[in-house]
Amino acid sequence: MKQTFLTSLLILVAMALQSGLVQATDNPDPSAVPANTPCTLHSDSNEVQLDFKRVIDRYLYRYGLTPVRAFALRLQACDSQLLTGARLRLTGSESTELPGLLTLDGTSTANGVVIGLQSASGQALPVNGDDAWSLALAPGDLTIALQAYLEAEPSAQSSRNIVLQRFNATAFVALDYQ
Template identity: 30%
Template sequence: LVVQGETLAEVHFPTISRKDLMVTGQSARVPVVFQLKDCKGPAQYEVRVTLTGTEDSEQPGFLALDASSAAQGVGIGMEKTDGTPVPINNTSGATFVLSNGNNNLNFNAWLQAKSGREVTMGEFTAFLTATFEYI
């Protein structure tokens, strides 16, 4: 597992248009990649990745923005690249088949507008913890 200091990965969303977000209710997907290096195990072994953090009180399964964020009215969704949702604080997580050597665990993140809420644009932060369980 490649870890830089205490941070596993940082996700930077591009500038998002409030109008576009209000029309579709979602931003474009942004790739999130966890890199596992030098994996060794039996054939077709797997890893389960669970994501934990502060869940958005209005959007179950979505990550809440930190209270210090200027942006409001959105939560952060996570999914595998095949579109399978990976809800925050769900013990099922996402499962990936591993091979010996290096493996990329590919996810997407996006902003989801809260239903019936005004979206306030601005900078934001949110934190989650990824737990890896080899199965």
């Protein structure tokens, strides 16, 4: 039974106004936040590192995915008088075998797995998807509860070629205010 430790997902957060005052780029800069956004990103949410702890390959071969790991993005000082909602979009390197799931960075020594992202209620949040997740803004602070899980790529699962070693994956989160 093989296990791996210290595997992580890095989430970089970029905030943008949908009103056209700020145009999205291919490489969002988390520090480039427009001055008139209705919320401020809490400093601990600029870069979120998620540790998957121990992952056992036998579990992935049997069930195809791991239990979810929770994490959160925190917004503070939201002013719902400016704008009342936001749409959350994810971008990153997308799996060709499992579209909508995040692939591992090239520096990773693991292979045969990808990362799925979802809301706390289990709604899939596909990477590079056309649909965005709508959020209501209320005055004050807002915590966006999210989850991530590892999923075996079908070809690696059927050929028993999952390699669990250290890995990194990076997703960009964009909040389009409405």
